[in-house]
Amino acid sequence: MSDLPELPPTSWAVLGCLGFDEELSGYDIKKWADWSIGHFYWSPSFSQVYSELKRLEKLGYATSRQYRDTGVRGRRVYQITDAGREAVRRWAIESAVEPPILKHGVMLRIWMGHLNDPEQLKQMVKDYIAQMDALNQQLVIDAGAAAEDPAWAFPRVTMNWAKRYYAAERELAEQLLAEIDEAHETLIKSSPDGTLPVHPGHWREVEAHVKGATGT
């Protein structure tokens, strides 16, 4: 581990794409990311992909050549080297797995839901459900494309996971709709004038409760 260069996960993801032993252009890798990795990790920009490819070539993990198809304008294609294959294999096995990062803008709005009208919050949740359904439909198409080739066995596992993930997100979102109404009623009942029913120092009580329960 110690002699692997310190690279961001993005570099390893690009090298992982080349690890499928095809010659790929930056355009191909961007499409791969949109097509499958993007569903659970990362949808890079073209410029990000190109700068990662340059970095990998400099490290000796990839080689490139100019490629010309009839009628297609030239593009540079990249291929993994033995050193690159060994490095990404070791990274996948040896490096610590970082905990998932989740930044859920819908939940952030609901967290401060007292600032908002409950009907608007529910509309936001409904829009989110529609988004999840659209992603799920796209994934059915994407996963269908991967079904044909044994080499895609592991990407297929992640795409099946993502399908179930979108379905779970939908279900979780649906349960929010009733809870938003309930939270709104709780606020209205305890503070009919619409101000937040805060009593000074209640955060101290929360902190004491959490400390007491965890013994920290």
Add this chain to the structure above:
Amino acid sequence: MSDLPELPPTSWAVLGCLGFDEELSGYDIKKWADWSIGHFYWSPSFSQVYSELKRLEKLGYATSRQYRDTGVRGRRVYQITDAGREAVRRWAIESAVEPPILKHGVMLRIWMGHLNDPEQLKQMVKDYIAQMDALNQQLVIDAGAAAEDPAWAFPRVTMNWAKRYYAAERELAEQLLAEIDEAHETLIKSSPDGTLPVHPGHWREVEAHVKGATGT
């Protein structure tokens, strides 16, 4: 919307904390984030919180004063202003909700699972399940602390959501265990020598399939 300053969601999250109408120190806000927002959006560093508070004060969205308790060393506490309350309210209502960001390191390793030993992959998934269970247990404690106060009605909704989210992640992860073995067997069967059973140009077929299905 046009006259709201362009701030990162982090600024709005900090202002949202102050939007609960308590005087809070940077330390308090860091604890709030760890305690609840961190479960679905963001666990900032102390220095990030302090620089956001300074920025919000400069914008006139918060005021601060030095606060001294008996036996406690002085700390600076922040309070939202009317302009700040109006700004964060408008942000929550008017700004476009960004799609959730998910960076799932476990899934990235599984995606390139042919580089790894299936037993190691399954151990990684089991470690991840244990992580989810630990977070869920912490959340039961955290949500218990929020149960007491009507002002926390909306944070409570997000914490209930997060509990269900962790449970769903556990279930999704458990289904991976069998699928990892299946994918490994698919690879072994189609390529007994352990190399990746790639046929040149299969990515082109995938691309054609996706294009054909979506009509793009």
